[in-house]
Amino acid sequence: MKLFLKDVVQSYGGLRALDGLDLAVEDTSCLALIGPSGGGKSTTLRLLSGLEAPTSGSIVINGQEIGDDTDRRRRFRKQVGIVFQAYNLFPHLTALANVALPLEKVHGYSTTDAILKSESLFERFQLEDHMMKKPAELSGGQNQRVAIARAIAPDPDIVFLDEPTSALDPEMTAEVLDAIYGLIEGEKRIVIATHQMGFAQRAADTVALIAEGKLVETGPSKQVIETPNTPRAQKFLEACLDR
Amino acid sequence: MSFNSLFLEPRKGNTAKNKSVRKAVSFLVAILTLSIVLFASFATLSYQWNWEAAFRYRLKFLDGWFTTLKISSVSFIFAFVIGSLSTLCSKSRFLPLKYLSLLYVELIRGTPLLVQIFLFYYVIADAANVQNRYVVGVAIMAIFSGAYISEILRAGIESVGRSQLLSAKSIGFTEYQTFRYVIAPQALRSSLPALAGQTANLIKDSSLLSIIAISEFTLNAQEVNAITYSSFESFFPLAIGYLIITLPIMRLSRYIEERLRYDT
Numbered sequence: 205m206k207l208f209l210k211d212v213v214q215s216y217g218g219l220r221a222l223d224g225l226d227l228a229v230e231d232t233s234c235l236a237l238i239g240p241s242g243g244g245k246s247t248t249l250r251l252l253s254g255l256e257a258p259t260s261g262s263i264v265i266n267g268q269e270i271g272d273d274t275d276r277r278r279r280f281r282k283q284v285g286i287v288f289q290a291y292n293l294f295p296h297l298t299a300l301a302n303v304a305l306p307l308e309k310v311h312g313y314s315t316t317d318a319i320l321k322s323e324s325l326f327e328r329f330q331l332e333d334h335m336m337k338k339p340a341e342l343s344g345g346q347n348q349r350v351a352i353a354r355a356i357a358p359d360p361d362i363v364f365l366d367e368p369t370s371a372l373d374p375e376m377t378a379e380v381l382d383a384i385y386g387l388i389e390g391e392k393r394i395v396i397a398t399h400q401m402g403f404a405q406r407a408a409d410t411v412a413l414i415a416e417g418k419l420v421e422t423g424p425s426k427q428v429i430e431t432p433n434t435p436r437a438q439k440f441l442e443a444c445l446d447r
Numbered sequence: 448m449s450f451n452s453l454f455l456e457p458r459k460g461n462t463a464k465n466k467s468v469r470k471a472v473s474f475l476v477a478i479l480t481l482s483i484v485l486f487a488s489f490a491t492l493s494y495q496w497n498w499e500a501a502f503r504y505r506l507k508f509l510d511g512w513f514t515t516l517k518i519s520s521v522s523f524i525f526a527f528v529i530g531s532l533s534t535l536c537s538k539s540r541f542l543p544l545k546y547l548s549l550l551y552v553e554l555i556r557g558t559p560l561l562v563q564i565f566l567f568y569y570v571i572a573d574a575a576n577v578q579n580r581y582v583v584g585v586a587i588m589a590i591f592s593g594a595y596i597s598e599i600l601r602a603g604i605e606s607v608g609r610s611q612l613l614s615a616k617s618i619g620f621t622e623y624q625t626f627r628y629v630i631a632p633q634a635l636r637s638s639l640p641a642l643a644g645q646t647a648n649l650i651k652d653s654s655l656l657s658i659i660a661i662s663e664f665t666l667n668a669q670e671v672n673a674i675t676y677s678s679f680e681s682f683f684p685l686a687i688g689y690l691i692i693t694l695p696i697m698r699l700s701r702y703i704e705e706r707l708r709y710d711t
């Protein structure tokens with residue numbers, strides 16, 4: 205996958221969440237966004253996935269300019285999958301319906317096909333026993349795997365994940381990370397914001413460190429995480445090691 | 448058996464055995480207290496009760512009760528339609544509609560139903576040349592209750608979280624699909640208890656229609672009082688008749704609330 209961000213600014217009121225972010229990534233199958241909290245990772249993901257339009261600057265993904273037009277961004281969102289930190293499943297629907305509904309309503313599957321496809325994903329993520337439960341009846345790890353199933357069900361080109369394990373305890377984190385490794389093995393293209401440097405180094409081929417709304421450093425994951433070049437990156441990664 | 452083990456609700460986590468006994472005994476005590484108070488207040492009146500006379504007019508009570516039930520049901524359906532439309536208007540980006548809805552809700556909620564009944568009956572219905580007073584009654588109750596339902600639904604819509612809207616956006620839903628599959632079902636669910644309460648209110652409030660001579664439950668009861676030269680007898684069946692409708696509605700609302708706790 206190819207990502208290209210040029211001088212991207214995103215303001216919320218007076219606050220510049222992104223303050224001239226430049227990032228060019230080529231031939232990457234998994235990109236990890238790392239950096240301090242409040243640095244702009246989530247905002248970057250919302251822009252890359254077409255959830256929001258930038259205040260200014262340009263964003264091109266695989267040759268496609270995301271742009272300002274609402275309809276165009278919605279069409280783009282149909283081609284990608286998005287997973288949030290807090291799962292954001294629909295509480296009034298069963299887990300199965302959460303996955304099947306977008307297939308049927310957005311991607312034109314028949315009801316039967318949508319359910320069949322969803323069921324096969326529940327099997328893949330070992331969630332067969334939980335298809336008919338509501339999100340409130342599932343653990344955080346199970347909910348996050350349902351959310352991942354929902355994101356990949358329409359076979360998207362790219363899956364964006366925003367700190368998918370930050371709300372989970374270690375055991376659940378492991379089961380969700382396994383699911384994400386599974387996506388990578390299945391040749392899905394992934395952009396993931398994460399605080400877990402070990403995971404970023406193992407899973408991602410490219411890492412981008414974002415802080416204070418700007419790109420600090422980018423490069424092969426091993427190099428950026430083990431031997432960062434800039435003082436800002438060194439400071440952040442040292443702080444990570446301390447924890 | 449100590450006082451505590453008979454009347455105090457066991458603390459959370461404490462698995463007391465005689466739970467149902469406690470409930471039954473305490474409920475009886477509550478009813479008994481209430482009865483004594485009522486009985487004592489009537490005893491001081493030294494009033495000659497005449498239940499046979501009231502009983503002779505039981506069909507009139509029944510008739511009125513059914514009329515109230517019918518007027519309320521039809522009114523509720525229209526109130527729900529009006530309320531939903533008003534909520535949609537209040538969310539519209541077309542400002543005249545938005546202000547129309549705002550005015551409607553504020554004017555209705557800010558004035559007494561009694562005033563609205565008079566105004567509507569003697570001015571508007573008269574000008575529009577509506578003859579059937581039952582039609583007028585249903586229209587008044589629907590317009591009145593619709594304003595409250597509009598507020599209930601609006602609050603329901605606003606209770607749908609931002610993260611839900613983002614989620615709907617992320618899977619590619621259009622604005623309409625977001626409303627249809629995410630906002631509306633969630634808003635309706637969180638509004639159900641308040642809607643049940645509003646239904647009970649509508650039924651009780653419809654008693655005011657008696658002042659424009661609609662033969663509903665309350666008017667019929669008043670007439671029985673007048674015919675039988677009695678003062679109180681008809682009010683007891685009247686209260687009980689309303690409770691027969693409102694108590695189940697309020698139980699239902701509690702039940703729904705319990706059931707839906709899981710969903711949000």
Ligand SMILES: Nc1ncnc2c1ncn2[C@@H]1O[C@H](COP(=O)(O)OP(=O)(O)O)[C@@H](O)[C@H]1O
Nearest residue numbers: 216219220221240241242243244245246247248
């Ligand atoms: N929708 C929003 N409205 C206002 N401020 C926001 C919004 N989203 C993010 N921010 C602000 O932008 C900055 C960057 O946030 P974010 O992208 O969430 O960082 P990260 O994901 O790296 O923690 C923060 O200061 C945050 O408070």
Ligand SMILES: [Mg+2]
Nearest residue numbers: 245246247367
């Ligand atoms: Mg974030």
